Amino acid sequence: MADGTGTDPRPTGPMRIGELARRAGVSTRVLRYYEQRGLLCAGRDANGYRTYDPDAVEAVARIRELLATGLNTDSIRDLLPCAQGGPGLMSCSFSCGVVEQQMAQLDAEIAELQRRRAALGAYAQVMRDRRAQDEALAAMALRAG
DNA sequence: TTTCTCACA
DNA sequence: TGTGAGGA
Numbered sequence: 001m002a003d004g005t006g007t008d009p010r011p012t013g014p015m016r017i018g019e020l021a022r023r024a025g026v027s028t029r030v031l032r033y034y035e036q037r038g039l040l041c042a043g044r045d046a047n048g049y050r051t052y053d054p055d056a057v058e059a060v061a062r063i064r065e066l067l068a069t070g071l072n073t074d075s076i077r078d079l080l081p082c083a084q085g086g087p088g089l090m091s092c093s094f095s096c097g098v099v100e101q102q103m104a105q106l107d108a109e110i111a112e113l114q115r116r117r118a119a120l121g122a123y124a125q126v127m128r129d130r131r132a133q134d135e136a137l138a139a140m141a142l143r144a145g
Numbered sequence: 146t147t148t149c150t151c152a153c154a
Numbered sequence: 155t156g157t158g159a160g161g162a
Contacts, residue, residue, distance in 0.1 A: 018146070028147090029157060037155095049147055073155075 014043065014051040024060035031060070037073040039063050039080065062087075071102055 008023065021028045034040040035050070040059060042050035062083050066076045075098055082095035089095040 016147080027157080030155090032149090033156065047147080067155080 011054040014053065017050045020052045020056050023057045026060060034063060038077045039073060
């Protein structure tokens with residue numbers, strides 16, 4: 001079945017890149033990119049076309065999940081051995097370290113964004129004050145005729 | 146339909 | 155982190 005909804009039955013044999021892309025809901029370019037970055041393994045058939053095992057669909061889903069956390073492809077490549085056999089990561093010291101480090105980096109980015117927000121807020125307050133002052137002066141001038 | 150590479154956002 | 159183009 002090829003309804004493009006991702007509800008097809010699980011493939012029983014190797015897939016080519018187009019079928020994996022459709023099942024995983026990503027572009028073929030993305031799959032080649034993941035392979036280039038060492039995130040995804042592909043075999044080759046006689047004509048050089050990539051072939052993928054049926055579980056590559058879940059592998060792509062795991063990669064997408066990890067990318068969505070903000071981890072880069074190098075970190076994900078190192079983490080993938082800890083991400084086998086189901087959702088989430090094994091609680092090994094390596095994966096814990098990577099996750100902790102990523103959270104620390106996010107905390108730093110959040111702090112920096114909050115600093116920028118506060119700086120912009122100061123500008124905004126000055127602008128509001130000036131505007132209120134200008135309006136008050138204009139009202140006074142109007143009353144004075 | 147697939148492969149690849151280069152340039153680009 | 156991806157995408158587009160262009161040729162094989």
